[in-house]
Amino acid sequence: MGRGPVRGTAAAGAALLVLTLGGEGHAEHTSGYECTISEILEPSCGVWWGASPYKDRIEPLEEAVGRRMDIVYTWRGIDQASVPGERERALVAEGRFVHTNIEARRFTRPGHPAVDYGSILRGDFDESLRSQARGVAELKVPYFVTFDHEADAGKRYDRRGTPEEFVRAWRHIVDLYREEGADNAVWVWNVTGWKGNLDRLPGLWPGNDHVDWISWEAYNMSGCDLHPDWTEPVSFEEALRPAYEWIQEEGPRHGIDPGKPVMIGEMGTTYIGPERTRQWYAEIPEVLRRYERVRAVKVWDNRVSDCDFRVGAHEHAREGFAEAGQDPYVNLPDQIREFVASAEQRAGRGLPRLP
Known part of the structure; x- marks a missing residue:
């Protein structure tokens, strides 16, 4: 990884790997189109497919849908010094990418109480954050991080601190990571993406030099007791579109680079009947082809209250997710994964830039 705060996209930045591809997304030694992957893991030829797995176990989901997840989402607290932990290290060793959300909560205490952004700015968690940064740096492969x-x-905005304090805390954390040599940390700014929250985004933006990927959620929550006013189902496309269009059309006015890669950080649907549930997932790859900045998608394979988004909860959800996961657009060439996974062996420190 090159030092410095500004990293390019696959289109504009240095490519780590260039493959010549034939049909169906397989690398071949024949003429075709080029597939590049940037130093922040943005692919030009498709989309990474991932999950935040139920009970933190990725294997049952992978077995159920017949494929390995490219990215696994994990959740940690700002007070945890041992990040990446054993689980994250094992996932990396097995060839998966990891995306860790560092919560403004004390995970070392019962109930995971929240902490205010002011305490982060005072340096109360600098020791644990620097330890995290050194742990990420030791991996020597790209590692997605969100704060x-x-x-x-609604339950967070202006609660743990002002938007301005959130921005300052974000930048403080990124700067600490960089000071500790964690140039392989890929910073993913994540918001809900809900239409009613879009006017809050400008005040929460940390700046292009402190964000690599932009991320939001794409849910259908009809029938969920936590959202009693959500009565009509929305499709995956209807869920992702408002934030996508806002970033592309309004983002530049607020200093947000619309060329940054997009990650759908969480997605899923409640049960909306056999065929509609299956189709909700099955149509995702075709939708993604129409939104070219989206380069990664993760399912939230979990439940809260009676809002059940587990892929295995209904056979129709599992069938639709499995069908989507076999689409070539969300199956990047194995050579790309192998290149990144073997980076430590091929370079003493960090990822080499290829000509």
Whole structure:
């Protein structure tokens, strides 16, 4: 990884790997189109497919849908010094990418109480953050990191501190990581993406030099007891579109680079009947082809209250997710994964830039 705060996209930045591809997304030694992957893991030829797995176990989900997840989402507290932990290290060793959300909460205490952004700015957690940074740096492969996801959500916005304090805390954390040599940390700014929250985004934006990927959620929550007013189902496309269009059309006015890669950080649907549930997932790859900045998608394979988004909860959800996961657009060439996974062996420190 090159030092410095500004990193390019696959289109504009240095490519780590260039493959010549034939049909169906397989690398071949024949003429075709080039597939590049940037130093921040943005692919030009498709989308990474991932999950935040139920009970933190990725294997049952992978077995159920017949494929390995490219990215696994994990959740940690700002007070945890041992990040990445054993689980994250094992996932990396097995060839998966990891995306860790560092919550503004004390995970070392019962109930995971929240902490205010002011305490972060005072340096109360610098020791644990620097330890985290050194742990990430030791991996020598790209590692997705988010600080306090969904800061625009009603239950969080202006609760742990002001938007301005969130921005300052984000930048403080990124700067600490960089000071400790964690140039392989790929910073993912995550918000809800809900239409009613879009006017909050400008005040929460940390700046292009402190963000690599932009991320939001794409849910259908009809029938969920936590959202009694959500009566009509929305499709995956209807869920992702408002934030996508806002970033592309309004983002530049607020200093947000619309060319940054997009990650759908969480997505899923409640049960909306056999065929509609299956189709909700099955249509995702075709939708993604129409939104070219989206380069990664993760399912939230979990439940809260009676809001059940587990892929395995209904056979129709599992069938639709499995069908989507076999689409070539969300199956990047194995050579890309192998290149990144073997980076430590091929370079003493960090990822080499290829000509």
